Amino acid sequence: MNTPGTLYLIPTVLADDTAAQVLPPQVAERVAALSYFLVENARTARRFIKSVAPQQVIEELSLTVIDKDSTEAQIQAALHPVAAGQDAGVLSEAGCPGIADPGAELARRAHQLGLRVVPLVGPSSLLLALMASGMNGQSFAFHGYLPIERPRRVAALKQLEKQAISQHQTQLFIETPYRNQQLLDDLLATLQPGTRLCVAASLTAPTEYVRTDTIAGWRKQGAPQLHKQPAVFLIGA
The missing domain is CATH 3.30.950.10 (Tetrapyrrole methylase, C-terminal domain)
Incomplete structure (x- = not known):
């Protein structure tokens, strides 16, 4: 039986070109280490990933959009790889996932599945x-x-x-x-x-x-x- 993966809640910037001032090094390190992301907006997420982890090859990453219109079935399907052992990062449009944000539904379902949920430090x-x-x-x-x-x-x-x-x-x-x-x-x-x-x-x-x-x-x-x-x-x- 596979060991479940971890769901990382990854903060993003509130204002453009401020990552170096508002995000600790651990955020960039985690983004660089992940290949699967659950995102509110794919275009914004790709731009953020490239800005903090330029070594990432965007075309090789897997991004699944989970937004305010996502169904329970879509949320569950998005977490299936995590339950099977793959780590994932949650990225919001701005700030901290789960705070006034659809990322909260991912964290809720992850807890129901017994998955580890890790919030990273960033601007709220x-x-x-x-x-x-x-x-x-x-x-x-x-x-x-x-x-x-x-x-x-x-x-x-x-x-x-x-x-x-x-x-x-x-x-x-x-x-x-x-x-x-x-x-x-x-x-x-x-x-x-x-x-x-x-x-x-x-x-x-x-x-x-x-x-x-x-x-x-x-x-x-x-x-x-x-x-x-x-x-x-x-x-x-």
């Missing part, structure tokens, strides 16, 4: 934003994407503000980069003047922007231009 936009925000890092919740429709989004923001104040719990959420400006405008129009808001955009990039202030302070100073910049938003008491 959520943790970096929380670290820099000055908000409560003892109690926090991540809510992913808020509703697109404005009335539902405004209602969700009011509910998150209520939770932040009543539970003294930091509330984190994200938005598609091209809708960030509308979300920020809604935040400044909806929340109470004394509520604290942190915006953490383009983390680890040369254009990184992190600011925490009350809503009153934000309104006084004005909103930054966030269009098409990846950002994390945090609400705190």
